Amino acid sequence: MSPTTHLEPRAAAGPDRIPGHGTVLPTHADAMLARVWAVLESVPDPEIPVVSIRELGILRDVRRAADLPDLIEVVITPTYSGCPAMGQISEDINLALNAAGLAPARIVSVLSPAWTTDWITPEAGEKLRRYGIAPPQGDRPAGIQPIRFMTRNRPPADQPPCPHCGSVHTERLAQFGSTACKALYRCLDCREPFDYFKPY
Amino acid sequence: MTQQHLAYVLRLADNALILGQRNSEWCGHGPALEEDIALANISLDLIGQSRLLYSHAAALETALTGQTLTEDDYAYWRAERQFSNYTLVELPHYGPLAGTAHAAKDYAVTIVRNFLYATLMAHLWPVLEQSSDSHLAAIAAKSAKENLYHMHHAQDWLVRLGDGTDVSHRRAQAALDYLLPYTNEFFSADALEDAVAASGIGPRGADLKAAWLADITAGVDEAGLKLPTTGNYTTTGKLGIHSEHMGYLLAELQSVARQYPGAQW
Numbered sequence: 001m002s003p004t005t006h007l008e009p010r011a012a013a014g015p016d017r018i019p020g021h022g023t024v025l026p027t028h029a030d031a032m033l034a035r036v037w038a039v040l041e042s043v044p045d046p047e048i049p050v051v052s053i054r055e056l057g058i059l060r061d062v063r064r065a066a067d068l069p070d071l072i073e074v075v076i077t078p079t080y081s082g083c084p085a086m087g088q089i090s091e092d093i094n095l096a097l098n099a100a101g102l103a104p105a106r107i108v109s110v111l112s113p114a115w116t117t118d119w120i121t122p123e124a125g126e127k128l129r130r131y132g133i134a135p136p137q138g139d140r141p142a143g144i145q146p147i148r149f150m151t152r153n154r155p156p157a158d159q160p161p162c163p164h165c166g167s168v169h170t171e172r173l174a175q176f177g178s179t180a181c182k183a184l185y186r187c188l189d190c191r192e193p194f195d196y197f198k199p200y
Numbered sequence: 201m202t203q204q205h206l207a208y209v210l211r212l213a214d215n216a217l218i219l220g221q222r223n224s225e226w227c228g229h230g231p232a233l234e235e236d237i238a239l240a241n242i243s244l245d246l247i248g249q250s251r252l253l254y255s256h257a258a259a260l261e262t263a264l265t266g267q268t269l270t271e272d273d274y275a276y277w278r279a280e281r282q283f284s285n286y287t288l289v290e291l292p293h294y295g296p297l298a299g300t301a302h303a304a305k306d307y308a309v310t311i312v313r314n315f316l317y318a319t320l321m322a323h324l325w326p327v328l329e330q331s332s333d334s335h336l337a338a339i340a341a342k343s344a345k346e347n348l349y350h351m352h353h354a355q356d357w358l359v360r361l362g363d364g365t366d367v368s369h370r371r372a373q374a375a376l377d378y379l380l381p382y383t384n385e386f387f388s389a390d391a392l393e394d395a396v397a398a399s400g401i402g403p404r405g406a407d408l409k410a411a412w413l414a415d416i417t418a419g420v421d422e423a424g425l426k427l428p429t430t431g432n433y434t435t436t437g438k439l440g441i442h443s444e445h446m447g448y449l450l451a452e453l454q455s456v457a458r459q460y461p462g463a464q465w
Contacts, residue, residue: 081342082248111252112338114345174234175353176241184234200345 039100046088050131057119072105080180134160136199162187204395213253214285220246245346276457287437288382308371311357318351332400362423384434
């Protein structure tokens with residue numbers, strides 16, 4: 001599901017088209033939309049500025065509005081329900097498009113399909129790691145799992161490797177870190193604390 | 201589109217908002233920095249869920265009545281009797297072993313409540329992902345993921361407290377004895393839940409009880425605690441009849457919006 005080439009249409013990962021709104025032009029057939037994609041490539045996540053909103057999977061689509069073909073619609077999806085950065089992201093998108101002479105655009109927020117850390121591209125995962133944030137490991141917490149404690153004698157098996165020294169000998173300090181999407185860990189070898197981008 | 205459909209979405213929203221508001225009282229007062237941040241993050245998720253649900257309710261209400269409402273109208277401009285959250289989520293953080301002063305918050309009460317509520321939602325959100333209301337299903341899909349982290353946080357701490365020191369064990373047991381009777385309300389029969397179940401919008405609370413109880417029993421066992429009996433009394437928050445604590449909570453929640461109507465920030 002990782003969108004790796006941003007100029008391609010991405011039916012698999014993109015939001016569902018709104019029923020009854022007719023055919024939307026394929027992204028790559030429209031130079032204007034391609035320019036918008038290119039401009040938005042430079043919009044970083046406000047809390048993790050080393051990755052773009054496209055790389056994090058927040059930017060879902062760029063299209064022409066069904067009701068006003070001259071109007072560009074930028075489709076984004078929130079990460080966590082209460083993510084306080086969504087307002088900032090909308091502002092940043094508008095600023096970037098303004099600066100490029102592509103405004104005005106309409107920003108549409110969609111909930112389905114729900115954002116997932118699976119959409120974070122491998123390149124972005126590597127950028128996160130170099131920035132000191134361990135990228136999400138594949139395994140999301142299972143659905144109903146009555147007991148999944150960090151008990152004294154049974155450390156959970158899914159410890160993320162330290163982004164600084166690569167050691168897998170790490171431990172969780174707190175399940176909730178500096179932002180909603182991260183947990184706080186510590187490396188038991190190099191002793192550095194680090195953020196872990198939680199699977200979602 | 202029915203009045204019951206709207207009322208059901210508001211019930212979900214009210215639970216998320218009121219628990220989010222309650223838990224946010226720990227912001228700046230957590231027992232440790234990590235827990236301060238954890239409770240603030242959990243509150244942020246809950247209030248975020250309530251915003252999505254209130255916005256959805258506003259759309260439903262517009263379709264029903266033609267009135268144009270926003271999420272803020274529900275959060276800030278309704279009176280106590282119009283809120284339909286479970287009584288459990290509005291209770292203060294001080295438990296039976298603490299003083300009654302507002303400052304005497306007991307983390308065991310906070311953790312046990314989050315454990316009871318998040319475990320319920322771990323069963324409810326996945327059912328709502330199949331709701332005949334596709335927008336509600338989309339909100340449920342996001343909320344289910346967040347809720348698992350809330351549940352695991354509460355479970356971790358339940359074990360640490362229950363299987364910790366004598367004092368922490370005693371407080372955790374007292375919190376459980378105090379709060380478990382309030383969960384009768386999760387499962388009490390109700391015309392509204394019958395109506396939404398009939399139209400495929402959501403389940404009856406009673407449908408979730410067996411699975412919830414199995415998880416609660418396992419968690420309580422792991423923590424070395426005893427599951428108390430719940431008694432026969434059923435609270436009525438979901439019907440709009442609240443405890444004496446609700447008015448104070450709303451007064452704090454709504455005061456700024458009511459002092460400065462229409463303010464933008």
